[in-house]
Amino acid sequence: MKSLLITSVKVILPGNEFHQQQVDVFIEKGKIAQIGKSVKVADKNIETIDGAGKILAPGFFDLHANFGEPGLETKEDIVSGTAAAAAGGFTGVAVMPNTEPAIQSRSEVALIVNTAKGNLVNVHPIGAISKKREGKELAELFDMKQTGAVAFSDGNRSVQQAGLMSRALLYAKGFDGLIFSHAEDESMAGGNKMNEGAMSTYLGMKGIPNLAESLMVSRDLYLAEYTGAPIHFASISTPEAVDLIKKAKAKGLPVTCDVAAHQLVFTDEDIVGFDSNYKVSPPLRTKADLKVLLKGIKDGTIDAVVSQHTPHEIEFKNVEFHIAKNGIIGLQTVLPLMVRAGLNEEQIVNSLSVRPRQILGLEVPLIEEGAVANLVIFDSAKTWSFDEKTNKSKSKNSPLFGQILKGAVELVINNSQIIKND
Numbered sequence: 001m002k003s004l005l006i007t008s009v010k011v012i013l014p015g016n017e018f019h020q021q022q023v024d025v026f027i028e029k030g031k032i033a034q035i036g037k038s039v040k041v042a043d044k045n046i047e048t049i050d051g052a053g054k055i056l057a058p059g060f061f062d063l064h065a066n067f068g069e070p071g072l073e074t075k076e077d078i079v080s081g082t083a084a085a086a087a088g089g090f091t092g093v094a095v096m097p098n099t100e101p102a103i104q105s106r107s108e109v110a111l112i113v114n115t116a117k118g119n120l121v122n123v124h125p126i127g128a129i130s131k132k133r134e135g136k137e138l139a140e141l142f143d144m145k146q147t148g149a150v151a152f153s154d155g156n157r158s159v160q161q162a163g164l165m166s167r168a169l170l171y172a173k174g175f176d177g178l179i180f181s182h183a184e185d186e187s188m189a190g191g192n193k194m195n196e197g198a199m200s201t202y203l204g205m206k207g208i209p210n211l212a213e214s215l216m217v218s219r220d221l222y223l224a225e226y227t228g229a230p231i232h233f234a235s236i237s238t239p240e241a242v243d244l245i246k247k248a249k250a251k252g253l254p255v256t257c258d259v260a261a262h263q264l265v266f267t268d269e270d271i272v273g274f275d276s277n278y279k280v281s282p283p284l285r286t287k288a289d290l291k292v293l294l295k296g297i298k299d300g301t302i303d304a305v306v307s308q309h310t311p312h313e314i315e316f317k318n319v320e321f322h323i324a325k326n327g328i329i330g331l332q333t334v335l336p337l338m339v340r341a342g343l344n345e346e347q348i349v350n351s352l353s354v355r356p357r358q359i360l361g362l363e364v365p366l367i368e369e370g371a372v373a374n375l376v377i378f379d380s381a382k383t384w385s386f387d388e389k390t391n392k393s394k395s396k397n398s399p400l401f402g403q404i405l406k407g408a409v410e411l412v413i414n415n416s417q418i419i420k421n422d
Contacts, residue, residue, distance in 0.1 A: 001416040003028045005041055009051025009377065012349045013058060013367050025056065027373045030416030035369055049411065054379045057349040058365035059091025059414050061356040063258050064234055064306035065331060066155075067123075070111055071100030076311040076394050078112070081331070082121040083392040086419045088307070088332040089352075089376040089409035091121055094360065097128040098155040104128040104139040106147040113148040120417040124150040124360070129168050129179065133157050138168060145177050150360045153180035153234065156281055156310075156326070158216060160186055165220060169229035178360065180234045181220045183241065184282065188212035193322050195283040199268040205322065208283050214240035221248050221255065230254035232359060235308055237263050237282040239292035246301040256359050257301075259293050260308035261334040264341040266399070276317050276324035277399040280308070294341060297351060303359060305338060305351040307331045311395030328398045332386065336400070339380050339407035348380075373413045382408040384421075 006025040011018040024039035025032060026046075034041075062085065068075035076084075085093050095112065097103035103112065109125045116123035127144035131137045133154040141152055152172060159165045159181070172179050189212040194200050196207025217233060221244060224231040233245060236257050248255045262280065267287050270278045278284060296302035310327025317324050330337075338348050353376070357364050365374035383406050384390065391401070411420045 001030050001418060003043070003046045004418065005039065005046050005048045006051045006056065006377065007048060009054055009056040011056050011367055012345050014346065014350065014354070016367050018367060027413065030373055032367065032369055032371050032373055035367070049377070051377060053381070054377050054410060055345050056367070056375060056377050058353040058367065059374045059376045059412055060089040060334070060352040061092040062090050062307050062309070062331065062334070063094050063304055063356045063359065064260070065093045065095050065309040066098050066311065066327070067095050068099060068311070069115065070108060074313055074394070078115050078123060080392065080394045082116065082119050082123065084309070084329070084331040085121045086412050087390070087392045087409065087421055088334055089378055089412055090331060091374050091376065091412055091414035092124065092357070093121060094124045094126050094150055096126050096153060096155040097133060102128045102133045103149070104131055104133070106140065106143045109144045109147040109149050118415070120412065120414050120419055122414070124148070126151045126153050126180065128152065129154045129159055130164065135159050135161055135164060138164065138171065141168070141172055141177060142175055145175055150362070151178040151180050151232065153182065156182060158182045158184040158186065162219060162223065166223045166227060169223055169227040169231065173227060173229035176361070178230055178232055180232045181216070182234050183213050183216035183220065183236065185212045185215045188215060193279065193283070194271055195268040195285050197268060197286055199271065203271065210238040210240050210285070210289070213238045213282060214244060217241045217244050221253065224255060225253055233257035235260045235263070235282060235306065236302070237285050237289065237293070239289055242292055242296040242301055249301065256303045258304040258306045259297070259302050261305050261330060261337040262308070262328060263293055264290065264305070265337050270399070271321070274321040275399060276319065276321050277328055277397055279321060279324050279326055280328060281326040297343065297347060303351070303355040305334065307334050311393055312397045313395065317397045329393045329395055330398070332390070332392065333398065333400050333405065335378060335409060336405035336407040345380060375413045376409060377411040378407070378409045380407050382406070384408045
């Protein structure tokens with residue numbers, strides 16, 4: 001890695017000595033060699049980046065990305081997935097077990113860990129809670145933890161059996177494991193395709209009520225309290241879930257949650273044109289629901305924002321809405337969506353850089369002399385085009401594809417590597 005001098009950049013990292021200050025940062029041999037108001041470097045040949053008007057923060061970390069490897073590499077493999085992650089400012093991603101086979105044993109975990117070695121982006125596997133993600137029998141949780149799994153989830157499937165979820169929580173607690181809950185009561189959701197409300201009635205489609213999510217959040221909170229185990233709720237989408245989690249936190253329960261970036265901007269009204277790129281799980285909710293989610297981020301009830309990156313080949317999306325697969329690609333558009341939602345720079349950094357790592361028990365990268373450089377530089381005001389040229393994913397199932405977006409990642413540094421977005 002070449003030495004690099006970043007000048008006049010604003011640091012955002014609550015609790016850091018230089019938080020909200022404009023500084024120069026000199027990076028040498030993959031570490032922060034100097035940082036201060038004015039850094040002088042003797043070597044005139046060192047690359048210099050003008051950071052005026054830009055933000056320097058710890059590299060973003062995504063708690064919820066879907067790569068296809070193993071088995072679904074035509075959707076996304078680790079190479080293309082990490083390229084998209086780096087372009088979006090992420091130096092770390094946690095990948096869900098929605099693969100074929102599922103990430104359900106030490107073999108699959110080791111495959112992910114070994115394949116991703118040497119990459120700028122650190123890839124952390126999330127192991128399946130149950131074998132084949134079928135919700136019937138516990139997978140090899142401890143073995144996966146020992147091999148590198150950072151948490152456990154059945155991905156886009158909710159664990160319907162309360163007994164199995166209770167055993168998973170209790171077992172994982174014994175070795176400091178963390179269970180992710182995808183909260184949806186299937187008997188209430190009924191296999192339906194969008195949010196239940198005025199828009200689903202108008203469009204003539206059966207809807208998924210908020211109750212499908214809040215029932216499962218309530219159940220899993222009871223189970224977590226009963227077992228004394230920590231729990232994380234992935235991609236919540238309803239005011240009822242926010243309220244339940246807020247009350248649980250007030251009781252002192254070790255509960256955390258995240259929300260997908262697209263849930264902060266899009267609503268069920270966007271589905272009026274039957275664009276399948278708006279079909280996601282949980283479904284897009286109403287404007288009133290969206291406002292509560294934003295408030296939840298601002299008051300700290302919602303800990304993190306995730307991409308919920310879910311790539312699909314065109315044949316799974318360019319079909320009628322009711323048969324299209326759920327999901328959009330999101331690694332490169334998290335920052336623009338958060339900017340569009342009106343979140344400030346400190347809220348962005350807390351939700352993308354700090355809290356995701358704390359949830360998993362990972363160290364938050366430091367911004368100080370001698371620290372390993374794990375950094376992102378972004379500009380909240382800069383615009384860029386999300387198109388064939390800039391898209392790094394194998395897939396392009398996003399309603400933002402072809403649009404000019406505000407909020408640009410300019411540079412990421414990690415593992416003695418640098419990637420710049422032109």
